[in-house]
Amino acid sequence: MMPLEYFIFVMITFLLTAAQCEEIEVFAEAGSQAVLPCKCSPLYPYIPAILWSKADTGTVWRKQRSGLQFWGSIWSPKVTQRRIKCPHSKFEKGDFSLHINNVREEDGGVYSCRVEHGDRVILKVVTLRITQVSVSSLVPVWGSDVSISCKVTPWPPGASVRWTLNNSPFVPQTGIASNGGTTKNAVSEKATARLTGNWTCVVDYKGKELRASAALTVKGVIHPSKDDTKVYAAVGSAVTLPCVFSPGLIPSNPVWEKLRPGFLFKPTPGRLPSSFSSSKLFSQLPSDQSASLKEVGLEDEGRYRCSGSIEGQQVTRNMQLVVAKIHSSxxxxxxxxxxxxxxxxxxxxxxxxxxxxxxxxxxxxxxxxxxxxxxxxxxxxxxxxxxxxxxxxxxxxxxxxxxxxxxxQRMSRLSGQKSVGVSHNTAAMVGLSFLLIVLLLVLAQMYKNHQRRKRIFQYPALETIVHTVSNEREERERNKVKN
The missing domain is CATH 2.60.40.10 (Immunoglobulins)
Known part of the structure; x- marks a missing residue:
C-alpha cells in the first residue's frame, strides 16, 4: 500500500485546490533520466504559475507568473548540479514535465505538479519508482560470498522479481532472499566464473516489466575460464597447461599439482611428470602462472591443479590433460x-x-x-x-x-619386392660359387699335370723308356682288336 504520508499529501493538495487531479506512475533505472509528465491543453494567452513538489521534501521547483524561478533547498543548482529542469520551450504546448537527470534511490517518491492558470488549477500526481541492482562487491574474489540485490523505491505492491544473467534465466543455487517482499530481493552465492556477466533484475508489476542491470566480474583464474577444461596434446609433443589470473592480480604461493583419484572421488596430489616445468618465462606477466610439459608421454594424462592465494582466499583451477596417439596395425x-x-x-x-x-x-x-x-x-x-x-x-x-x-617411411612400400629380390640374389650367388669351384678344380688339375711333365723332362733317358713302353702298349691293344 501507499505510505500514509504520501496519501495525506495527495489528499491535502487535492482538497486545498479543488483541482482536476490525475495520478501517474513513472519507473526509471538509477543513473538514467526520469521524465515526470505534466501535460494539459495549451494555456493562451496567459503565462501560468507552476509548482513541482515532493511529498517528503516539499518544493522541488517553481516558477511564478512573472517568470522568476525557485528551487527547493535540496534541489538547488549548487547542490544538484542542475539535475532538474523544466524546459520552457514546451510551455506553449502545455507541457510542464519535470526532467530529473542521473536519478538516485532517494529521488523515488510521490511528486505533484500544480499549474495555476487564472482561476483554473490543474494538478498531476506522479509516483516515481527507482529500480536499481546493487552488488556487495563489484569485483569479488573467487570463492568469496557475493550478494546481488534488486531494489525498487518505493516498492510497488504486489510486484514479483526474477533474474537473468547474460540474457538467460538465472536459477540460484542458494535461493532468493527477500526482505518481507517489500524492499528488495537478493541472490547470495559463492563467487565463481558462472556469476560473471550482466545481471538484470526484472520486476513484473501490473503487466509491465521493470528492468535494472549491473555488471559483475569475478577475480580469479580467467584462463581456463572453468574447472575440468580439457587440454589436448600428442605423444612426444610439448604442451602448455594454462593458468592465467585476472589482469593485475598477483597470486602468492602459486602451486601446481597432478591429481589422482582418491577415496570417494576426492582427488589427492600425485607426482608431477619429469618433463613438467613451472619456471616462468621472461616475457610473462606475474598474473600468468602457466606451466609446460616439454615432451608428453602417455602416462602424463590426467588431472592437474593450479592454485594461488588472493587476498587470503585460496583460488584454484582444475584441468585435464588428454593425450593422443596413433596406433598402427x-x-x-x-x-x-x-x-x-x-x-x-x-x-x-x-x-x-x-x-x-x-x-x-x-x-x-x-x-x-x-x-x-x-x-x-x-x-x-x-x-x-x-x-x-x-x-x-x-x-x-x-x-x-x-x-x-x-x-x-618411403622404403616401407618396397618390402614385398625386397623379399623377392633377396631370393633371386641368393640363387645367383650359389650358381656363381659352384662355377668358381669347378674352375678352381680344373686349374688345379692343369697345374698338377704341368708339374708332372716338368719333372719327366728333367730325365731324357727315362722319357725314352716311358715313350717306348707307351708305344708297345698301344701296339698290343691294336693286335687284340684285330684278333
Missing part, C-alpha cells in the same frame, strides 16, 4: 596395408575424426591430399602416394580440439 588378411587408429585417453568431447595425408617436396613445400572421415584409416604400404605424414584431426562441438601425426 597390419591386418592378417591384408599384409600389404596398414591400419592407423586415432586414440585418445579421453574422447568424451570428440564428435568427429578426419585423416589428412601431408607431403613435402624437395623444396619443403607442403601439400595436403584428400580428407578421409572416421577414427581409423587403411593405408596401402606399397603405394608411392601413401608415403609421408598422416595427420589425424579430432573435433568437438566448438571446432578442432587437436591433432596427432604418424609417418610412413
Amino acid at each position: 597390419v591386418p592378417s588378411q591384408a599384409k600389404g596395408s596398414e591400419t592407423l587408429t586415432c586414440q585418445l585417453t579421453d574422447s568424451s568431447e570428440v564428435t568427429d575424426y578426419e585423416w589428412v595425408h601431408v607431403e613435402y617436396d624437395l623444396n619443403g613445400t607442403r601439400s595436403v591430399g584428400s580428407i578421409q572421415k572416421g577414427k581409423t584409416v587403411s593405408v596401402s604400404k606399397v603405394s608411392e602416394e601413401n608415403h609421408g605424414e598422416w595427420a589425424c584431426r579430432f573435433y568437438g562441438k566448438d571446432g578442432i580440439l587437436g591433432n596427432v601425426t604418424y609417418h610412413i
Whole structure:
C-alpha cells in the first residue's frame, strides 16, 4: 500500500485546490533520466504559475507568473548540479514535465505538479519508482560470498522479481532472499566464473516489466575460464597447461599439482611428470602462472591443479590433460596395408575424426591430399602416394580440439619386392660359387699335370723308356682288336 504520508499529501493538495487531479506512475533505472509528465491543453494567452513538489521534501521547483524561478533547498543548482529542469520551450504546448537527470534511490517518491492558470488549477500526481541492482562487491574474489540485490523505491505492491544473467534465466543455487517482499530481493552465492556477466533484475508489476542491470566480474583464474577444461596434446609433443589470473592480480604461493583419484572421488596430489616445468618465462606477466610439459608421454594424462592465494582466499583451477596417439596395425588378411587408429585417453568431447595425408617436396613445400572421415584409416604400404605424414584431426562441438601425426617411411612400400629380390640374389650367388669351384678344380688339375711333365723332362733317358713302353702298349691293344 501507499505510505500514509504520501496519501495525506495527495489528499491535502487535492482538497486545498479543488483541482482536476490525475495520478501517474513513472519507473526509471538509477543513473538514467526520469521524465515526470505534466501535460494539459495549451494555456493562451496567459503565462501560468507552476509548482513541482515532493511529498517528503516539499518544493522541488517553481516558477511564478512573472517568470522568476525557485528551487527547493535540496534541489538547488549548487547542490544538484542542475539535475532538474523544466524546459520552457514546451510551455506553449502545455507541457510542464519535470526532467530529473542521473536519478538516485532517494529521488523515488510521490511528486505533484500544480499549474495555476487564472482561476483554473490543474494538478498531476506522479509516483516515481527507482529500480536499481546493487552488488556487495563489484569485483569479488573467487570463492568469496557475493550478494546481488534488486531494489525498487518505493516498492510497488504486489510486484514479483526474477533474474537473468547474460540474457538467460538465472536459477540460484542458494535461493532468493527477500526482505518481507517489500524492499528488495537478493541472490547470495559463492563467487565463481558462472556469476560473471550482466545481471538484470526484472520486476513484473501490473503487466509491465521493470528492468535494472549491473555488471559483475569475478577475480580469479580467467584462463581456463572453468574447472575440468580439457587440454589436448600428442605423444612426444610439448604442451602448455594454462593458468592465467585476472589482469593485475598477483597470486602468492602459486602451486601446481597432478591429481589422482582418491577415496570417494576426492582427488589427492600425485607426482608431477619429469618433463613438467613451472619456471616462468621472461616475457610473462606475474598474473600468468602457466606451466609446460616439454615432451608428453602417455602416462602424463590426467588431472592437474593450479592454485594461488588472493587476498587470503585460496583460488584454484582444475584441468585435464588428454593425450593422443596413433596406433598402427597390419591386418592378417591384408599384409600389404596398414591400419592407423586415432586414440585418445579421453574422447568424451570428440564428435568427429578426419585423416589428412601431408607431403613435402624437395623444396619443403607442403601439400595436403584428400580428407578421409572416421577414427581409423587403411593405408596401402606399397603405394608411392601413401608415403609421408598422416595427420589425424579430432573435433568437438566448438571446432578442432587437436591433432596427432604418424609417418610412413618411403622404403616401407618396397618390402614385398625386397623379399623377392633377396631370393633371386641368393640363387645367383650359389650358381656363381659352384662355377668358381669347378674352375678352381680344373686349374688345379692343369697345374698338377704341368708339374708332372716338368719333372719327366728333367730325365731324357727315362722319357725314352716311358715313350717306348707307351708305344708297345698301344701296339698290343691294336693286335687284340684285330684278333
